[in-house]
Amino acid sequence: MSPRWTNRITGHPLIARYMADGVTHADRGKILRGTVHSFLIQGCSIVLVFLSNIWLVRSSDADHYGLYVHVFNWVSILSVAVMGGRDDLVLALLPRYIGGGEYGRLRRLVGSANGFILLAALGINALFLIVISLIPIKTLSEHRQLFILASAAVYFSACLTLNQMILQALNHVRLSQLVEKIGRPLLLLVGTFAVRLLVHWDKLDSQQLILTASVVTGVCCSTVLWLVYLKGRKYETPRLETEASEQLSGKALWFFFISLLNLLGTKITMLILPWFAPEASIGIFNISYRLADLLIFPFFLMHTVLPQLFARHATTGTAYTQSLFSESNRLMTYLSIPLLLLNILLGKIFLGWFGPQFQTGYMALLYISLAQFLFSLFGPANTILMMQDREKYSALCLLVYVLTLSAASRWLIPIDGLTGGALAILAGSVVYNIMLAVVVWQLCGVRSPWLAILVRSRG
Numbered sequence: 001m002s003p004r005w006t007n008r009i010t011g012h013p014l015i016a017r018y019m020a021d022g023v024t025h026a027d028r029g030k031i032l033r034g035t036v037h038s039f040l041i042q043g044c045s046i047v048l049v050f051l052s053n054i055w056l057v058r059s060s061d062a063d064h065y066g067l068y069v070h071v072f073n074w075v076s077i078l079s080v081a082v083m084g085g086r087d088d089l090v091l092a093l094l095p096r097y098i099g100g101g102e103y104g105r106l107r108r109l110v111g112s113a114n115g116f117i118l119l120a121a122l123g124i125n126a127l128f129l130i131v132i133s134l135i136p137i138k139t140l141s142e143h144r145q146l147f148i149l150a151s152a153a154v155y156f157s158a159c160l161t162l163n164q165m166i167l168q169a170l171n172h173v174r175l176s177q178l179v180e181k182i183g184r185p186l187l188l189l190v191g192t193f194a195v196r197l198l199v200h201w202d203k204l205d206s207q208q209l210i211l212t213a214s215v216v217t218g219v220c221c222s223t224v225l226w227l228v229y230l231k232g233r234k235y236e237t238p239r240l241e242t243e244a245s246e247q248l249s250g251k252a253l254w255f256f257f258i259s260l261l262n263l264l265g266t267k268i269t270m271l272i273l274p275w276f277a278p279e280a281s282i283g284i285f286n287i288s289y290r291l292a293d294l295l296i297f298p299f300f301l302m303h304t305v306l307p308q309l310f311a312r313h314a315t316t317g318t319a320y321t322q323s324l325f326s327e328s329n330r331l332m333t334y335l336s337i338p339l340l341l342l343n344i345l346l347g348k349i350f351l352g353w354f355g356p357q358f359q360t361g362y363m364a365l366l367y368i369s370l371a372q373f374l375f376s377l378f379g380p381a382n383t384i385l386m387m388q389d390r391e392k393y394s395a396l397c398l399l400v401y402v403l404t405l406s407a408a409s410r411w412l413i414p415i416d417g418l419t420g421g422a423l424a425i426l427a428g429s430v431v432y433n434i435m436l437a438v439v440v441w442q443l444c445g446v447r448s449p450w451l452a453i454l455v456r457s458r459g
Contacts, residue, residue, distance in 0.1 A: 041174065045181035046294060050350075052185040052192075053290060057354050059192050060204045062280035067206035069286045070139065070274060071146050072153070072213065073267045078128060079157035080263045082120045085255030086113040087165045092255075092387055094169035103235040110166055110232060114225075117162055121155035139274045146210055153214040156221040163224040170231055179220050179227070187216040254391040261398035265405060265428070269421040272409045277417055280357070285418050287354055288361035291347060292368035294339045295376070322446050329379035329448070336376040343369045364422035371422075371429035378433040378448045381440040393439055401432035 167176035385394040405428035412420030437448040
């Protein structure tokens, strides 16, 4: 979207009526451009991910697909450990370095973050494989060969995520999303099709799915590294700034905890499922979760536009932060409502495209969709904490969320299987969003809509 069209949209009376007061025209333009670009990219990504998952299920079976999902759930967890919070660290600090012209510091942080994850990947992969080889752990040790095949994907995933955040922090928002959101599912479709042609088999097993996905992730990782190199060359400078690494290790640790807890919040239910349900249930639950991710578009608005704005305006004052929060919150809610209705009305049909047995995940789809909707309804409170030097409170709220989700999953999954797991996600979302809204109000003076209504009613 060009600035000329952005000016027309932001100046339209209908748009202005539903936006918050106090946000500058430039920042509103960034939010709207980021929204439109993210919507287009995410829309294409949803279609491609949907098609690639249908193709993976049809190219294998529910059991092999479930094993593939199980292994890559652990790849995601290990990759977060490998990043050690460097992804959020670059997102919080690089915009400040650019604003201050501290290009030497910028380049040092990019280089040290990439060096850190390379060494961390070697150590964490080795430790994980040694542990599951020496200690019999249910759902892990019996699949040790699959984890060995997927070990390279741990580094590739971490490197891809880190350098996407670097591109985003350098204000290449669209470019930062294209490789993973468009390129990765497209390559996965092409890759699995090519493997089936090469092996002349009607069905692929979990090993072939994992190897294909690992190679695809490696190609995407190499592409993003090349893009970071190209876009980072303009920040070359002979001037050296004062080193501030002693200030970063503690901050990175908090960001690591946040990233790990965020990931556990999305994976913990599927990690508990194999203990009480057959492997096919993991695949069915994963598809239900993927369809519920239709409502995750507001999340991409939050993490492709807002972090930079909240970080840049950390010292502007509470009133402007409240305006940014309110405007983005309204956009998130307006965009999420039709997506929620789509899952309610057509979710069972969508699940049926994967096979008749996948329709058993319909109730799980509904509950997870409601849980995702709450994040839009309550607004980007967590982003404010992370970008305005209150990351430890963000970690504390997430810890309560993960503990609540773990306890609810352990209680409800043995009772009601997939639906019980989805109910646990909804319960955790309610607790987390309410607690987060209260914390942000008390620490930052920024209120979520439901809190504002409550305060007015009491007044």
